[in-house]
Amino acid sequence: MTHAIADSRVPALLDFLSSSPTPWHATASMAQRLEQAGYRRLSETSSWQLAPGERAYVTRNDSSLIAFQLPKGDTSLSSLRMIGAHTDSPCLRLKPNPAQASQGWLTLGVETYGGVLLSTWFDRDLGLAGRVQVRHADGRRETLLLTVMRPFACVPSLAIHLDRDVNSGRAINAQTQMSAVVMQLGEEAGTPAEAFNTLLIELIEEQHGVRVADVVDFELGLYDLQPAAQSGLKGELITSARLDNLLSCFVGLEALLEADGSQGALFVTTDHEEVGSASACGAQGPFLADVLKRINHYVGLDSEEGYQCLVQRSLMISCDNAHAVHPNFADKHDAGHGPKLNAGPVIKVNANQRYATNSTTAGLFREMCREQDVPVQTFVSRADMGCGSTIGPITASEVGVPTLDVGLPQWGMHSIRETSGSADVAMLIKVLVAFCNREQLD
Numbered sequence: 001m002t003h004a005i006a007d008s009r010v011p012a013l014l015d016f017l018s019s020s021p022t023p024w025h026a027t028a029s030m031a032q033r034l035e036q037a038g039y040r041r042l043s044e045t046s047s048w049q050l051a052p053g054e055r056a057y058v059t060r061n062d063s064s065l066i067a068f069q070l071p072k073g074d075t076s077l078s079s080l081r082m083i084g085a086h087t088d089s090p091c092l093r094l095k096p097n098p099a100q101a102s103q104g105w106l107t108l109g110v111e112t113y114g115g116v117l118l119s120t121w122f123d124r125d126l127g128l129a130g131r132v133q134v135r136h137a138d139g140r141r142e143t144l145l146l147t148v149m150r151p152f153a154c155v156p157s158l159a160i161h162l163d164r165d166v167n168s169g170r171a172i173n174a175q176t177q178m179s180a181v182v183m184q185l186g187e188e189a190g191t192p193a194e195a196f197n198t199l200l201i202e203l204i205e206e207q208h209g210v211r212v213a214d215v216v217d218f219e220l221g222l223y224d225l226q227p228a229a230q231s232g233l234k235g236e237l238i239t240s241a242r243l244d245n246l247l248s249c250f251v252g253l254e255a256l257l258e259a260d261g262s263q264g265a266l267f268v269t270t271d272h273e274e275v276g277s278a279s280a281c282g283a284q285g286p287f288l289a290d291v292l293k294r295i296n297h298y299v300g301l302d303s304e305e306g307y308q309c310l311v312q313r314s315l316m317i318s319c320d321n322a323h324a325v326h327p328n329f330a331d332k333h334d335a336g337h338g339p340k341l342n343a344g345p346v347i348k349v350n351a352n353q354r355y356a357t358n359s360t361t362a363g364l365f366r367e368m369c370r371e372q373d374v375p376v377q378t379f380v381s382r383a384d385m386g387c388g389s390t391i392g393p394i395t396a397s398e399v400g401v402p403t404l405d406v407g408l409p410q411w412g413m414h415s416i417r418e419t420s421g422s423a424d425v426a427m428l429i430k431v432l433v434a435f436c437n438r439e440q441l442d
Contacts, residue, residue: 007426010230010238013250017228017240021129022221023063023087023271024145026246030253030269031059034067037257044290050298053261058291062131062143063087063271064281066291067253070299072261077299079313080264080292081436082401083255084391085248085320086273086283089241090114090414092121092155092178093130093221099196100179106195107179108153113221114274118172120416121222125151126180130220134204134212141216148203153180153222180222224416235422236342243410243418245273248319251408251425255432265436266291273320273391283391289399308400315441316403317365317432318356318392321420322346322379324409337380339409341421344375345428348390348405356392361404364441365431372434374427377409 020026034057035041042048042058050056050070057067064087070077091113098108112118128148135141155178160166172178185195200215228240238247249269256267268291272282279285296307325338339346347362348355369376381387392405408428410420 007422009254009425009429010422013238013247013425014228014230014240016250017242017246020242020246021127021147021223022131022145024131024219025129025147026087026249027059027063027065027269028145030065030067030249031057033253033257039067048294048298050295055261060287061271061279061281064269064287066266066268066288067256068266068291068295069256069259069261069264070295071264077264077295077310079310079315079441080266080295081438081441082266082268082314082316083252083432083435084267084283084316084318084395085252085269086245086271086277086391087249087269088114088271088274089244089246090116090274091221091223092116092180093219096217097193099192101185101192102179104185106182106185106192108182108196109179110174110222112174112178115414116174117412117415118174118178120412121178122155122157124154124416125225126153126155126222127225128152128203128220129223130218132200132204132218132220133216135214135216136210137213144204144208146200146204146207146218146220148207149225151225153182155180226417230422232422238420238422238425239417241417243420244321244413245319247321247408247410247420247425251428252319252432254429255436258429258433259436262437263439270391277391277394283394284398286398288395292399311399311401313441314401315361315364315435316356316392316395316399316401317435318390318395318403318405319428319432320348320390320392320405320407321410321413321418322348322377322407323413324411324421326411332382332385334380334382337378339377339379341409341411341419342423343409343421344377344424345369345406345431346377346379346409348379348392348407350381350387350389352387353393354387354389355405356396356403357405361402365404365406368431368434368438372430374431379407379409 040056053072054070092110093113095109224241231237270283272279277283325333396403408424412418
């Protein structure tokens, strides 16, 4: 008889992963969680009035979110404990005019978003999700989230009989070989574009119960319908789409909500990390700095010098998953830096500043892990391999805040279905809660 690793947070994590097929859905889920915990929604287009003990959040583009708590009582805000993550994941996005006919079938042209591991998208039951702007009969425009939670499309493989060399390695052409097959076209369907537009309107009506006159525009992508799961013989694993980086979003949000409120703390999760973060709602954009300046203004430090003091007294822990050593590909790791699943959070280091960690920020994180009796690991890429990056260096360079990069170990990063350790979730949350409650950041 085997027993699953028990963690009361895992069911909530699985629900969050399964219900967040896009950055817009993830942000909406986190906003709902914050409001349930008593956080007040702020608008970037309105004046803010903040008070001691304030708990509030704000979104940008409906795909990035910042939540913060100010110290309770008469305690002045001298520093912020910041946790960062990102809401987006590699996927297949529909092109603006995706509909095409091929051999009597309606297929949809896709564009790769981020570094997609293309081979994993074949032969999956795919749903459709994203943001649509519709026009009602009275001319009113409205933005709606669309979530098609039934098999909507598939990207079928080519039989091995027709491609005998496929297992010897073959490049996949996203333009010609990744179009999603949706439905068989009949004579009554009209052009492919008309058939797709009619289908979209029917799907919107089905989900929202409203009849719309037209779909003005959309940002839609395909996603794997298989729900997140706790797997492994003893429940050792979490398997899901979008673990990179919704796992960090969940961990960071839970840590903020479990903090005792004695210190200033902030959680930021931005969009577009997988494509470089260069947008108004990405880490390279002004979203975080804009919010920090407004907080600085309303807590009475309304000067450039006061703002700089607040930033330099603060610390950012950027959370994004790390590459765990793979049982079948152990040689892809440096022998001394192979993080393992269920062995604790990972400090990510790169001499060329692909990660923002330095010895000072890493030393503090190691000390917090020691105090919380949590094991800590280190990841460094092999010297003969390139290294990815994340929001840490971007945030450090844009805002100037001392930063380190950490993450939970995972396998299969950028696959349609990724794997992480179920025991690691509680360990990182424990350390981040201690970080949010910590009086001194030096």
